[in-house]
Amino acid sequence: MTHTAAKEKVIGIPRAMSFYNNYPFYFGFFNDLGIKIVLSDVTTKQTMSEGAGLVVTETCLPIKVYVGHVLNLIGKGVENILVPSLQSIDYKIYNCSKIRGLPDLIRNVVKQPFNMIEATLDKSEKGKGLYEFLAECVAPFGITDKSIIKKASKAGWRCYNNFHVMTKSGIPYSKALSYALQGKVVISESTREYPISIALVGHAYNLYDERVCMKLIDKLDKMDVKVCTALQLSAEQLNDGIATLGNEKYWANEDEMTGCAGHYLKDNKVDGLISITAFGCGPDSLMIERITRKAKQFGKPLLNLTIDEQTGEAGFITRIEAFVDMLFRKKRANIVNKIDIKEKQNTYNLKTDFIEVN
Numbered sequence: 001m002t003h004t005a006a007k008e009k010v011i012g013i014p015r016a017m018s019f020y021n022n023y024p025f026y027f028g029f030f031n032d033l034g035i036k037i038v039l040s041d042v043t044t045k046q047t048m049s050e051g052a053g054l055v056v057t058e059t060c061l062p063i064k065v066y067v068g069h070v071l072n073l074i075g076k077g078v079e080n081i082l083v084p085s086l087q088s089i090d091y092k093i094y095n096c097s098k099i100r101g102l103p104d105l106i107r108n109v110v111k112q113p114f115n116m117i118e119a120t121l122d123k124s125e126k127g128k129g130l131y132e133f134l135a136e137c138v139a140p141f142g143i144t145d146k147s148i149i150k151k152a153s154k155a156g157w158r159c160y161n162n163f164h165v166m167t168k169s170g171i172p173y174s175k176a177l178s179y180a181l182q183g184k185v186v187i188s189e190s191t192r193e194y195p196i197s198i199a200l201v202g203h204a205y206n207l208y209d210e211r212v213c214m215k216l217i218d219k220l221d222k223m224d225v226k227v228c229t230a231l232q233l234s235a236e237q238l239n240d241g242i243a244t245l246g247n248e249k250y251w252a253n254e255d256e257m258t259g260c261a262g263h264y265l266k267d268n269k270v271d272g273l274i275s276i277t278a279f280g281c282g283p284d285s286l287m288i289e290r291i292t293r294k295a296k297q298f299g300k301p302l303l304n305l306t307i308d309e310q311t312g313e314a315g316f317i318t319r320i321e322a323f324v325d326m327l328f329r330k331k332r333a334n335i336v337n338k339i340d341i342k343e344k345q346n347t348y349n350l351k352t353d354f355i356e357v358n
């Protein structure tokens, strides 16, 4: 890292992977310290293909996208780029090996010169907790005072908590993010009535990157479908969801998969589930197997979709439309069935009355 770069206090954050979970925190934290954040541009076809071009084909799509975002930041002339190694986010709760080894992967595939800030968070190891992680993030800018870092972390938590208060109240992801970054908290319950509800199960980086999931949430909304996600649930609800699937939390992003699925499988207001997973994702394939088994037990329709950079939008949307259509038909059939049963009961009562009179 050059002396000039340290003076500029500019940090590049790739708009990929943990960005979708942690950006409100980073925003509050780095701003409090006077460090300007430069984000990579939104994902495009080019981001995907450039990233995919540098890694082996079997690598999952989110990692290919991440590589593309690092290249985008380098292209913008950003010298200091945060590439965290998020090992474990709680005691013995681990991320997958690709997330843990992200700095190593980037170092091996991206050959352009830049300064990688490879902070490590490992809550299973002593001395690798959040404050140490944050200290590593800002050390290249000459910030070492622990009390300043602690104070800035409070600003980070404020922004992060505001974001989550809003998503839990039902504010969509992008709106909640935009309000949180403006320092606002807007809680407004939507009064719109939806005929059916679907739970979307997947990692934030797969659901909220509009290019990766092909604006699925907007599309479902236009189909008159209420979308439920892990972001609307509390930690207790997610833990309960994981327990519903009969296992203990092991993977760091299990909340977004088994926690979310387990909760909504039990929710009678939710008509079906759609899971979005990346092709070649080991942890997800294990979790999807358990979710599929449980969905059968609960008799709840589930559509499992796998994505990679070759996924065509037309085929993807056709499958979703067919699933939504099936849910609408099922709901209609249930309503008709209930009316039929009621009518039969009425007919029976009339007959009984007649017999009693005789």
Ligand code: SF4
Pocket: 060, 061, 062, 063, 096, 097, 098, 099, 203, 278, 280, 281, 282, 283, 284
């Ligand atoms: S959890 Fe799966 S999708 Fe996410 S980085 Fe790891 S392998 Fe890729």
